[in-house]
Amino acid sequence: MSKLFVVGTGPGDLQLLAPKAASAIQVSSDLVAYGLYLDLLGQICEGKTHHDLPLGEEIGRARLALDLAASGKTTALISSGDIGIYAMATLVFELLDQQLSGKEQHPEWLDVEIEVVPGISAMQAGASRVGALLGHDFCTISLSNLLTPWETIEKRIQSAGQGDFVVSFYNPVSRKRDWQLNTARDILLEYRPTSTPVLIGRQLTREDEEITIITLDQLDAKDVDMFTLVSVGNSESRHIVNGSKEWVYTPRGYSKKL
Amino acid sequence: MSKLFVVGTGPGDLQLLAPKAASAIQVSSDLVAYGLYLDLLGQICEGKTHHDLPLGEEIGRARLALDLAASGKTTALISSGDIGIYAMATLVFELLDQQLSGKEQHPEWLDVEIEVVPGISAMQAGASRVGALLGHDFCTISLSNLLTPWETIEKRIQSAGQGDFVVSFYNPVSRKRDWQLNTARDILLEYRPTSTPVLIGRQLTREDEEITIITLDQLDAKDVDMFTLVSVGNSESRHIVNGSKEWVYTPRGYSKKL
Numbered sequence: 001m002s003k004l005f006v007v008g009t010g011p012g013d014l015q016l017l018a019p020k021a022a023s024a025i026q027v028s029s030d031l032v033a034y035g036l037y038l039d040l041l042g043q044i045c046e047g048k049t050h051h052d053l054p055l056g057e058e059i060g061r062a063r064l065a066l067d068l069a070a071s072g073k074t075t076a077l078i079s080s081g082d083i084g085i086y087a088m089a090t091l092v093f094e095l096l097d098q099q100l101s102g103k104e105q106h107p108e109w110l111d112v113e114i115e116v117v118p119g120i121s122a123m124q125a126g127a128s129r130v131g132a133l134l135g136h137d138f139c140t141i142s143l144s145n146l147l148t149p150w151e152t153i154e155k156r157i158q159s160a161g162q163g164d165f166v167v168s169f170y171n172p173v174s175r176k177r178d179w180q181l182n183t184a185r186d187i188l189l190e191y192r193p194t195s196t197p198v199l200i201g202r203q204l205t206r207e208d209e210e211i212t213i214i215t216l217d218q219l220d221a222k223d224v225d226m227f228t229l230v231s232v233g234n235s236e237s238r239h240i241v242n243g244s245k246e247w248v249y250t251p252r253g254y255s256k257k258l
Numbered sequence: 259m260s261k262l263f264v265v266g267t268g269p270g271d272l273q274l275l276a277p278k279a280a281s282a283i284q285v286s287s288d289l290v291a292y293g294l295y296l297d298l299l300g301q302i303c304e305g306k307t308h309h310d311l312p313l314g315e316e317i318g319r320a321r322l323a324l325d326l327a328a329s330g331k332t333t334a335l336i337s338s339g340d341i342g343i344y345a346m347a348t349l350v351f352e353l354l355d356q357q358l359s360g361k362e363q364h365p366e367w368l369d370v371e372i373e374v375v376p377g378i379s380a381m382q383a384g385a386s387r388v389g390a391l392l393g394h395d396f397c398t399i400s401l402s403n404l405l406t407p408w409e410t411i412e413k414r415i416q417s418a419g420q421g422d423f424v425v426s427f428y429n430p431v432s433r434k435r436d437w438q439l440n441t442a443r444d445i446l447l448e449y450r451p452t453s454t455p456v457l458i459g460r461q462l463t464r465e466d467e468e469i470t471i472i473t474l475d476q477l478d479a480k481d482v483d484m485f486t487l488v489s490v491g492n493s494e495s496r497h498i499v500n501g502s503k504e505w506v507y508t509p510r511g512y513s514k515k516l
Binding site for chain 2: 019020059085092093118124131134147163164243252254
């Protein structure tokens with residue numbers, strides 16, 4: 001058998017790791033992942049061969065995973081969050097597509113049985129920690145313009161504003177990118193109030209989790225790093241305070257019926 | 259203690275139920291949910307008091323859950339999928355908001371400790387079963403115009419088209435609503451090719467799962483029911499066939515670097 005599991009391990013808290021993801025890792029002999037993810041997983045990963053490639057080596061990691069599986073080793077390619085959302089799964093299929101189109105020379109990849117295991121994504125972890133920010137129509141936009149032209153990203157932010165979607169920004173900043181988030185904020189401010197609630201969620205569900213609820217006009221890239229999710233409410237999202245607890249939710253419109 | 263867990267149980271397969279969700283149910287004495295969801299969960303729910311209200315009784319279910327928890331019973335309010343996405347979580351906070359605004363007469367609700375546990379949503383289950391359909395920017399739109407005016411929904415579909423988002427339609431049809439999905443298809447066809455791949459996922463990850471990949475021009479409400487998720491690729495999504503297997507993925511743009 002030649003098997004590749006493509007596994008999302010959720011936001012960090014092992015209590016949010018699906019049993020199916022844990023099983024996939026358990027039956028694999030070889031794990032391909034950024035080292036930090038494996039550290040978070042702890043003992044599930046013990047006794048297996050780890051193939052750690054640095055961040056930025058995404059293509060290399062997908063190739064390696066296909067090569068290992070094709071060589072007969074049951075392999076798990078691992079990302080945190082949902083591996084299908086801004087993560088490694090799409091690269092595996094992009095490589096298969098290249099092979100099917102004759103642009104790669106790895107016919108052995110086509111014999112690998114692939115199973116994708118989804119996971120809970122950062123936007124869901126964030127929304128749950130503050131209430132129900134994703135309670136109505138929402139979108140996700142990656143602010144990384146390494147692979148997507150900025151014009152495309154900007155058009156999507158405009159569309160998200162026009163459509164009044166709750167917006168979760170993935171890859172909001174990086175060491176080399178810091179202006180995109182503030183530009184995104186300014187675009188959304190054309191469409192929704194300055195008081196729109198915004199979730200800043202850093203290291204969500206992990207030991208050093210930090211959650212802040214601010215308003216859209218307060219959003220600033222200097223308060224955000226690459227371990228942070230930024231979710232912006234729509235024009236109807238509400239920030240409510242009950243004593244020492246605060247919540248953000250996006251209504252579906254039931255209040256007209258309450 | 260007065261505790262309410264607001265729990266998403268994932269798409270159906272118990273292997274995708276997070277341990278945190280299972281624990282929340284285990285420590286609860288009272289479960290509030292649509293009966294079908296509890297049937298799917300099986301023995302985890304045994305020995306607990308079930309409060310089953312019919313579909314459509316969403317407000318009643320949220321009120322009941324708050325009342326039970328306020329009365330001192332550790333309670334779990336349960337939806338399949340992610341309870342924060344088009345589900346019950348937002349209603350709980352909407353009710354709390356009403357109480358804080360003086361429009362409800364239930365001050366005891368404000369003493370309830372609330373914990374939201376996210377789950378894997380249908381769009382993620384669907385994307386994983388066919389590859390990586392959510393590999394780049396995406397949005398979700400509910401086609402139910404019971405609570406949201408159709409003009410708002412139509413504007414969002416237009417925006418999704420303009421922004422070239424992958425679009426997942428929740429509540430695509432119901433017994434009384436059948437025209438919205440075909441209208442949505444026609445709007446998206448203004449922006450993306452007739453050949454755009456579409457996933458029709460019925461009873462995802464459950465015993466009677468049915469998955470079909472079609473093209474956007476083939477999408478028809480008559481082939482869809484209320485247990486179905488419809489996800490439409492963006493203009494770059496690819497449907498590839500490898501022998502007896504077929505996959506759909508949305509590239510992030512790595513191929514320029516391959």
